[in-house]
Amino acid sequence: MPQHHPHHADPGLTPVPVALLFPPTTTPHGALTQPDSSGLTARTAGLLVATYTRAGDRIIDLDANPTLARAAAALERRIVTGNAGTVRLICARLPRLASCDPTLPELVEWMREQRDALQPGGFLLTAVSAEGPDGGYIDRATTVITAARTAGLTYHQHLIAVLAPLPEDESLPDERAAAGCRVPHLPGGRYARVHSDLFVFATIAGGPDA
Numbered sequence: 001m002p003q004h005h006p007h008h009a010d011p012g013l014t015p016v017p018v019a020l021l022f023p024p025t026t027t028p029h030g031a032l033t034q035p036d037s038s039g040l041t042a043r044t045a046g047l048l049v050a051t052y053t054r055a056g057d058r059i060i061d062l063d064a065n066p067t068l069a070r071a072a073a074a075l076e077r078r079i080v081t082g083n084a085g086t087v088r089l090i091c092a093r094l095p096r097l098a099s100c101d102p103t104l105p106e107l108v109e110w111m112r113e114q115r116d117a118l119q120p121g122g123f124l125l126t127a128v129s130a131e132g133p134d135g136g137y138i139d140r141a142t143t144v145i146t147a148a149r150t151a152g153l154t155y156h157q158h159l160i161a162v163l164a165p166l167p168e169d170e171s172l173p174d175e176r177a178a179a180g181c182r183v184p185h186l187p188g189g190r191y192a193r194v195h196s197d198l199f200v201f202a203t204i205a206g207g208p209d210a
Contacts, residue, residue, distance in 0.1 A: 021047065021161040040127075040196075044161050045071035049089075052123045052200070053077050057088035060117065065091070086119045093127045094144055101140070104147060111151035115203060124153060124201045144199055153201035161196045 021044050045067045053059060055076040061068050062082075068091060072079050080087060092114070095101050102110065114124050128140050145155055 018158045018160065021159055040065065040067045040161070042067055042071065046075065048091075048125060048159075048198075049075050049077055052125065053088045058084065059089045059091065060087050062090065062092040062096075082117060086117060086122070088119055088122045089125060090114050090118060090123070091125045091127075093129065094140065095129065101138075101143075104143060104150075107143065107147035108150045111147050111153060111201075115151055115153055118203045120203055122203050123156065124148070126199050126201070128197050128199055130197060141197065141199065148199075148201040153203060156200040156202040159198040159200065161198055 045065075049059070049068070049071045053075075056078075058078045058080045059068075059072055060082055061072075061079055069079050094107075096110070111124070118124065126144060128144050130137055130140065141158075149155065
């Protein structure tokens with residue numbers, strides 16, 4: 001689970017640098033839980049808002065995600081625009097333009113703008129896409145973390161949000177084939193991604209000179 005502040009302390013949760021967020025398999029009405037277009041389930045959005053903000057805090061959501069907005073309203077947080085002063089939490093998908101990747105200096109400059117919009121002790125929550133222009137895999141994590149640190153933010157946590165129920169059979173395709181079991185077809189010879197990578201960065205409580 002994400003790291004918790006003292007006002008959200010839960011003795012059953014242990015802060016860790018990498019955490020898995022599992023969605024419920026069904027809603028209270030029995031329907032299968034599905035992530036929205038940003039890869040968030042209602043449970044994950046609520047957990048993120050509850051962990052990184054307090055009641056009454058303000059949030060900037062650069063993607064105007066309705067799932068996040070509903071979670072914020074239910075937990076008595078306010079979604080505001082970028083010209084409303086400093087905020088506790090900023091949420092954004094990266095890269096900002098799906099057609100291209102920003103250079104490291106461009107990303108550093110963007111990170112500095114987000115840092116300046118955060119309160120001391122605030123958080124920048126980034127959902128980092130790993131999909132390349134051809135649908136292949138691109139590891140953007142190193143660039144994003146480097147840019148954040150260069151911009152004066154501290155690396156806080158990597159959250160892996162699982163977007164689909166886990167299968168009951170955990171064996172690998174080769175093991176299932178050897179056992180005579182049917183092996184599902186892999187579109188394009190690739191596994192489908194069923195998780196979203198979330199990287200959380202923090203400002204320094206007391207300001208950048210603390």
